[in-house]
Amino acid sequence: MTCRDTENLLELERIREIPAAEQQALKRHLAACHRCGETAKVARLSSVLLGTLREEIVPGPSFYARLRERLAAAGSDQPDSALLHAWGLARRLIPAVALGVLVLAGVTISLGGPSTPRQFQGAHSRDIYAFSLEEVNLPGAVERPSQDQMLAFVLMQGKVRGAGSGE
Amino acid sequence: MNDNDKEKGLEPRREQRDEAAQEEARLIRQAQDGDQRAFEALVRLHERMAFGIIGSFLRRRQDVEDLAQEVFLKAYLAIGRFRPGAPFAPWLHRIAVNTCYDHLRGIRRRPEIGLADLAESEADFLDRYVEKGYLSGGGEADDRLAARDLAERILDTLPPKDRLAITLREVNGFEIAEIARALGCSRAAAKVRLFRARRAMQAALRQLIRQDERDE
Numbered sequence: 001m002t003c004r005d006t007e008n009l010l011e012l013e014r015i016r017e018i019p020a021a022e023q024q025a026l027k028r029h030l031a032a033c034h035r036c037g038e039t040a041k042v043a044r045l046s047s048v049l050l051g052t053l054r055e056e057i058v059p060g061p062s063f064y065a066r067l068r069e070r071l072a073a074a075g076s077d078q079p080d081s082a083l084l085h086a087w088g089l090a091r092r093l094i095p096a097v098a099l100g101v102l103v104l105a106g107v108t109i110s111l112g113g114p115s116t117p118r119q120f121q122g123a124h125s126r127d128i129y130a131f132s133l134e135e136v137n138l139p140g141a142v143e144r145p146s147q148d149q150m151l152a153f154v155l156m157q158g159k160v161r162g163a164g165s166g167e
Numbered sequence: 168m169n170d171n172d173k174e175k176g177l178e179p180r181r182e183q184r185d186e187a188a189q190e191e192a193r194l195i196r197q198a199q200d201g202d203q204r205a206f207e208a209l210v211r212l213h214e215r216m217a218f219g220i221i222g223s224f225l226r227r228r229q230d231v232e233d234l235a236q237e238v239f240l241k242a243y244l245a246i247g248r249f250r251p252g253a254p255f256a257p258w259l260h261r262i263a264v265n266t267c268y269d270h271l272r273g274i275r276r277r278p279e280i281g282l283a284d285l286a287e288s289e290a291d292f293l294d295r296y297v298e299k300g301y302l303s304g305g306g307e308a309d310d311r312l313a314a315r316d317l318a319e320r321i322l323d324t325l326p327p328k329d330r331l332a333i334t335l336r337e338v339n340g341f342e343i344a345e346i347a348r349a350l351g352c353s354r355a356a357a358k359v360r361l362f363r364a365r366r367a368m369q370a371a372l373r374q375l376i377r378q379d380e381r382d383e
Binding site for chain 1: 201203206207210214215218219221222223228231232235236239240243244296297311314315317318319321333334337338365368369372373376377
């Protein structure tokens with residue numbers, strides 16, 4: 001028998017009785033091997049010590065009378081059981097309600113919902129859409145013709161028409 | 168149900184179990200409606216388990232009863248939040264273990280222990296054990312008391328959760344999954360705690376045994 005086998009047998013011994021043949025082999029090995037002998041002593045003593053903690057204690061005669069008193073005192077301090085149930089139910093519903101609100105908000109936003117037109121404000125608080133015709137025509141970019149230029153343009157048009165009709 | 172089950176008489180046992188579960192469910196519903204008698208009946212169904220857990224951490228009967236009162240009072244105040252249909256015993260285990268944990272956290276942990284720290288009865292017990300190499304299961308009453316003192320002295324050096332793990336496993340026979348559930352941790356974490364607690368306990372005992380052997 002090896003030291004490894006001994007270790008396994010000691011572990012097995014802790015759980016249940018081992019066969020007589022193996023018991024003899026174990027005994028011989030423990031007598032010959034000091035290290036395994038010490039391990040066995042420790043393992044067996046450990047089991048013996050823990051075994052002493054296994055004591056059956058039954059409640060004494062006054063145990064239940066005392067418990068009844070304490071339960072009654074605790075019961076009177078406790079809120080009504082119907083209220084407790086209602087609170088328990090409400091607590092379970094809170095996450096569901098919160099989820100519902102979130103889903104509704106999400107659906108409303110994704111469908112466009114009621115929205116107001118955006119308002120853009122230009123410099124000096126002027127509405128950028130409130131422009132004038134002059135601003136669009138960019139005054140100064142193209143010079144306005146003078147009165148003489150306009151008269152010359154009309155005379156030239158008359159000459160062109162006269163020349164056309166004389167032919 | 169097959170014929171084999173009927174032959175082995177499993178059917179009546181299963182029926183009894185179902186009836187017991189239905190009765191427990193009925194008591195839970197009534198207790199949730201504020202029926203103290205129904206709650207007391209529930210306590211009586213589970214008192215053995217609760218006293219077993221608490222008794223593995225405390226010695227004096229009065230202390231055990233005081234902590235048991237705390238456990239059942241907490242359960243009574245929390246039963247409104249108990250989910251109907253869920254298993255009741257693990258729920259109560261957890262309350263009992265948490266109450267024991269709070270109690271253990273309040274106790275100052277001892278540092279490492281040496282042979283000089285032991286009471287005379289504990290040192291005598293250890294000496295006899297080292298000399299003989301084994302103890303008979305029965306043991307003398309004085310030996311049992313000394314062994315219990317020594318066990319508590321060593322367990323006092325462990326962190327509370329490690330102590331809970333080893334006690335629930337070795338004393339109360341909990342499975343790893345049950346320990347994990349009671350401690351509110353994963354199965355792997357429960358295994359680690361158990362392994363660490365066993366190793367720490369064995370290391371403390373090895374040191375005591377070596378000191379005892381050196382003194383001889």
